[in-house]
Amino acid sequence: MTLTTTTDAAAPALPTALAPTPGQTVGPFFHYALPYDGDRELVAPGTPGALLLHGTVTDGSGLPVRDALVEIWQADPSGRVVQRQGSLRRDGHSFTGFGRCTTDRTGRYAFTTLRPGAVEGGLPFFAVTVFARGLLHRLFTRAYLPLDGAEPDALLRSAGDRADTLLCVDDEGALRFDIGLQGERETVFLRWPREGR
Amino acid sequence: MIQGAATRHPSTGLVHQHVIDDEIAQTSRAYEAAGAVEHQPRLDYAPYRSSLLRHPTKDLHHADPEGVELWAPCFGERDIDPLESDLTIQGGGEPIGERMVVTGRVLDGDGRPVRRQLVEIWQANAGGRYVHKRDQHPAPLDPNFTGVGRCITDDQGHYRFTTIKPGPYPWRNHHNAWRPAHIHFSLFGTDFTQRLVTQMYFPGDPLFALDPIYQSIVDPKARQRLVATYDHDITQHEWATGYRWDIVLTGGHRTPLEGDLDVERSDDEETSR
Ligand SMILES: [Fe+2]
Numbered sequence: 001m002t003l004t005t006t007t008d009a010a011a012p013a014l015p016t017a018l019a020p021t022p023g024q025t026v027g028p029f030f031h032y033a034l035p036y037d038g039d040r041e042l043v044a045p046g047t048p049g050a051l052l053l054h055g056t057v058t059d060g061s062g063l064p065v066r067d068a069l070v071e072i073w074q075a076d077p078s079g080r081v082v083q084r085q086g087s088l089r090r091d092g093h094s095f096t097g098f099g100r101c102t103t104d105r106t107g108r109y110a111f112t113t114l115r116p117g118a119v120e121g122g123l124p125f126f127a128v129t130v131f132a133r134g135l136l137h138r139l140f141t142r143a144y145l146p147l148d149g150a151e152p153d154a155l156l157r158s159a160g161d162r163a164d165t166l167l168c169v170d171d172e173g174a175l176r177f178d179i180g181l182q183g184e185r186e187t188v189f190l191r192w193p194r195e196g197r
Numbered sequence: 198m199i200q201g202a203a204t205r206h207p208s209t210g211l212v213h214q215h216v217i218d219d220e221i222a223q224t225s226r227a228y229e230a231a232g233a234v235e236h237q238p239r240l241d242y243a244p245y246r247s248s249l250l251r252h253p254t255k256d257l258h259h260a261d262p263e264g265v266e267l268w269a270p271c272f273g274e275r276d277i278d279p280l281e282s283d284l285t286i287q288g289g290g291e292p293i294g295e296r297m298v299v300t301g302r303v304l305d306g307d308g309r310p311v312r313r314q315l316v317e318i319w320q321a322n323a324g325g326r327y328v329h330k331r332d333q334h335p336a337p338l339d340p341n342f343t344g345v346g347r348c349i350t351d352d353q354g355h356y357r358f359t360t361i362k363p364g365p366y367p368w369r370n371h372h373n374a375w376r377p378a379h380i381h382f383s384l385f386g387t388d389f390t391q392r393l394v395t396q397m398y399f400p401g402d403p404l405f406a407l408d409p410i411y412q413s414i415v416d417p418k419a420r421q422r423l424v425a426t427y428d429h430d431i432t433q434h435e436w437a438t439g440y441r442w443d444i445v446l447t448g449g450h451r452t453p454l455e456g457d458l459d460v461e462r463s464d465d466e467e468t469s470r
Contacts, residue, residue, distance in 0.1 A: 018306050020236050020447040021422050022414045024396040025245075027381065029327040033319030033345045034383060060250035073265050073389045081268045088276035098270035119264035127265050127389050134247030136238040136413045138394055155260050181251045191257035192390045192448050194306065
């Protein structure tokens with residue numbers, strides 16, 4: 001392609017100079033390409049403070065989505081955003097903050113990680129991206145730690161009665177975060193201010 | 198729709214191409230009539246049957262990126278072997294097919310290069326077959342080709358892969374459905390909000406008009422942004438043809454301010470922002 005600017009008369013007022021490259025579905029054939037050894041283990045199981053974050057991805061009829069890919073990106077427990085290489089080749093002790101997990105036959109994903117700390121006084125959350133066959137463009141959401149009495153932030157307040165879809169729930173020491181692509185308990189998915197529609 | 202034409206194929210039970218064509222045309226007409234430009238694929242796009250139960254029905258919720266969302270994971274030399282960018286040397290011999298170089302730049306919406314960031318690709322072989330247990334297409338596997346590559350962009354945002362031109366392949370969206378030849382790309386930007394998975398296509402593919410995944414981007418100019426350009430300056434004498442494809446990642450990124458986010462970075466950090 002040749003780079004084009006968003007100067008079309010009818011174009012929405014994108015404050016960006018260049019038009020975005022459109023997304024496409026991840027398709028059904030990513031399993032031999034995107035997963036890698038240790039992709040879902042941000043820390044080795046058994047590491048002090050290790051936490052299980054897991055959940056199920058479901059479709060509009062409530063059935064498990066068996067060919068989804070979930071990614072998380074998070075701060076470390078002290079609330080620091082880590083900029084450290086090694087997510088693709090885990091060395092067993094460097095926390096990089098990034099993880100990737102395919103869903104299994106039951107639609108379940110599971111990460112072994114650390115509890116994210118609050119960044120800049122915000123509420124602690126995992127940034128989550130979802131890809132799947134049948135999903136034409138990636139979806140973003142947040143998996144907040146249980147509030148435990150903390151005040152909801154602006155996003156949770158604006159989500160109204162759907163805010164609970166953004167909250168992890170305590171699950172016998174683990175955190176559970178289910179993702180509904182469609183339907184009764186459809187997750188609140190996010191769009192960003194500078195994103196082209 | 199052709200008068201009296203059957204909707205479904207009698208033996209596969211799948212709808213015919215003309216049914217999909219009609220749905221694509223209908224959406225396209227409605228889009229043109231509406232007059233507002235859309236840059237991204239529709240999530241709700243019925244001609245792609247698998248999307249029916251997998252698209253959100255509620256509007257995406259506006260959010261201002263904060264915390265980790267203003268940053269991207271850091272990848273680098275520790276993550277990637279430089280040889281992973283050459284998909285023609287992963288087996289014991291040369292893969293079958295048209296050897297080609299695919300290269301381009303990854304930029305953000307303001308035209309700044311996305312430096313030292315991860316690019317992942319995967320694709321079918323020259324016969325249109327993936328090394329994937331779910332791919333039942335009766336085309337041969339190539340023992341010398343897996344179709345998986347990775348690289349890290351350079352300081353100007355350039356990526357570069359040497360590979361084999363993938364073939365088109367059939368799928369079961371409808372009867373006699375074929376995907377135009379494509380390479381899957383996975384990209385990270387300078388912010389997590391720029392995360393993108395997409396597909397790169399080849400110029401002049403006769404299957405474009407028939408393919409509901411490509412057509413889910415209802416704006417013709419936006420669709421064209423997924424098509425690589427043949428570039429004779431990239432083509433190598435007696436070795437490989439060359440294609441150029443530049444990628445723009447927007448998302449929620451903003452111009453960083455000095456002291457905007459007081460985050461300590463480790464020694465191997467990138468200093469691009
Ligand atoms: Fe594909």
